[in-house]
Amino acid sequence: MAGRNKIYNEEEALDKAIGVFWEKGYENASSRDLQKAMGIGMGSFYLAYKGGKQELFIKSMDRFFSVYPTHALSMLKTIENPVEVIRQYYYVMADPNGQFRQFGCYFSNAIIQIADPDLKNTAIGHVVTVANAFSAALLRAKEAGIIQPTIPQEMWNIYLLNLWTGLNTAKFIEKDVSKMKAVIDFSLRVFE
Amino acid sequence: MAGRNKIYNEEEALDKAIGVFWEKGYENASSRDLQKAMGIGMGSFYLAYKGGKQELFIKSMDRFFSVYPTHALSMLKTIENPVEVIRQYYYVMADPNGQFRQFGCYFSNAIIQIADPDLKNTAIGHVVTVANAFSAALLRAKEAGIIQPTIPQEMWNIYLLNLWTGLNTAKFIEKDVSKMKAVIDFSLRVFE
DNA sequence: TCTAAATTGTATCAATTGATACAATTTAGA
DNA sequence: TCTAAATTGTATCAATTGATACAATTTAGA
Numbered sequence: 001m002a003g004r005n006k007i008y009n010e011e012e013a014l015d016k017a018i019g020v021f022w023e024k025g026y027e028n029a030s031s032r033d034l035q036k037a038m039g040i041g042m043g044s045f046y047l048a049y050k051g052g053k054q055e056l057f058i059k060s061m062d063r064f065f066s067v068y069p070t071h072a073l074s075m076l077k078t079i080e081n082p083v084e085v086i087r088q089y090y091y092v093m094a095d096p097n098g099q100f101r102q103f104g105c106y107f108s109n110a111i112i113q114i115a116d117p118d119l120k121n122t123a124i125g126h127v128v129t130v131a132n133a134f135s136a137a138l139l140r141a142k143e144a145g146i147i148q149p150t151i152p153q154e155m156w157n158i159y160l161l162n163l164w165t166g167l168n169t170a171k172f173i174e175k176d177v178s179k180m181k182a183v184i185d186f187s188l189r190v191f192e
Numbered sequence: 193m194a195g196r197n198k199i200y201n202e203e204e205a206l207d208k209a210i211g212v213f214w215e216k217g218y219e220n221a222s223s224r225d226l227q228k229a230m231g232i233g234m235g236s237f238y239l240a241y242k243g244g245k246q247e248l249f250i251k252s253m254d255r256f257f258s259v260y261p262t263h264a265l266s267m268l269k270t271i272e273n274p275v276e277v278i279r280q281y282y283y284v285m286a287d288p289n290g291q292f293r294q295f296g297c298y299f300s301n302a303i304i305q306i307a308d309p310d311l312k313n314t315a316i317g318h319v320v321t322v323a324n325a326f327s328a329a330l331l332r333a334k335e336a337g338i339i340q341p342t343i344p345q346e347m348w349n350i351y352l353l354n355l356w357t358g359l360n361t362a363k364f365i366e367k368d369v370s371k372m373k374a375v376i377d378f379s380l381r382v383f384e
Numbered sequence: 385t386c387t388a389a390a391t392t393g394t395a396t397c398a399a400t401t402g403a404t405a406c407a408a409t410t411t412a413g414a
Numbered sequence: 415t416c417t418a419a420a421t422t423g424t425a426t427c428a429a430t431t432g433a434t435a436c437a438a439t440t441t442a443g444a
Binding site for chain 1: 216217219220296300301303304305307312316319320343344346347350351353354355356357358359360361362364365366371372374375378379
């Protein structure tokens with residue numbers, strides 16, 4: 001494969017793009033905003049992402065997924081009680097000073113902000129994957145007798161997703177983190 | 193007050209603007225989109241809304257608030273059990289074929305879609321007002337012995353808001369209305 | 385009937401948008 | 415060393431954006 005080498009690092013550039021999308025939202029992030037942050041020009045941009053902004057956003061979601069939830073998902077395997085892992089995950093999401101700051105959940109935001117079915121479904125796919133992992137861990141814990149959920153099993157996924165995406169909006173309404181945490185604790189009791 | 197009369201009806205025009213904002217989202221609704229739907233031209237638009245799109249959106253939220261939640265809020269006074277009113281309100285929100293269709297909650301969407309603090313706070317103000325009315329009715333019902341909530345009273349508001357805004361996103365993930373309704377029922381049990 | 389105020393519609397602006405064309409540059413491998 | 419392929423950067427495009435200017439029109443009240 002002859003030819004000039006890429007002068008930029010693809011993953012680093014994707015991370016920069018995530019920053020722009022996250023802060024400004026999909027629509028408000030212009031291709032020039034993205035190029036500037038990614039440190040690449042027009043030529044490289046449309047060479048790497050022939051589908052333009054849309055393709056870049058999908059790749060940024062894939063990148064986000066491979067970076068952020070990883071820690072929680074791996075903890076599910078080492079920590080005995082999955083409810084504690086979920087709790088911490090939700091705590092971070094509800095905390096204005098945490099990793100998600102006031103930007104909110106990258107995927108939940110996309111579901112509400114974007115009409116394009118491809119982008120919306122990509123975002124949905126990622127949150128569902130995480131929710132599935134949560135549910136699977138909860139099931140293992142239930143069968144091991146560690147937890148005694150009072151919520152019917154077929155509701156676990158939607159209940160978790162509903163709590164998750166609710167927090168993403170409610171954190172803007174209730175600025176007191178301790179109150180948000182109290183609601184998370186109360187809502188997760190149905191699994192304990 | 194001499195001068196030409198308005199050729200358009202202000203409330204009807206606002207309703208048309210709501211339709212555009214609701215379907216396209218704030219950013220994607222251009223001033224020309226709005227003018228076309230409202231049936232007015234540039235001159236009238238910027239005469240009536242000197243603050244442009246921003247001012248129009250705030251007025252559209254006020255209009256939305258004065259039209260849509262009214263029915264539920266008045267039912268709180270006639271129906272004995274407020275939980276049933278809240279349940280129906282949430283049912284409608286989660287139903288892709290209901291009044292809110294796939295557009296979602298006008299205010300919840302705004303909280304996620306819009307960065308502008310004025311617009312965001314207006315949206316927050318309206319959902320909080322509705323949640324307050326729900327909580328007040330629940331308190332009356334509790335004191336009357338109609339319901340025996342198991343959730344601490346200081347959480348009522350955030351819990352209701354969290355459920356509400358969660359449904360607004362989760363309805364895109366779980367398309368089966370009956371499953372959404374099951375989660376609503378389960379989540380509202382803490383008030384019964 | 386006259387007049388000043390309110391409303392309307394058209395023309396127009398500069399800035400920004402997503403996107404393409406293409407020459408210049410770089411580089412692996414023959 | 416040569417060559418074809420890959421990458422980069424600049425120039426440029428038409429379309430759309432929010433917004434203003436202003437002449438024309440309408441109308442209530444003196």
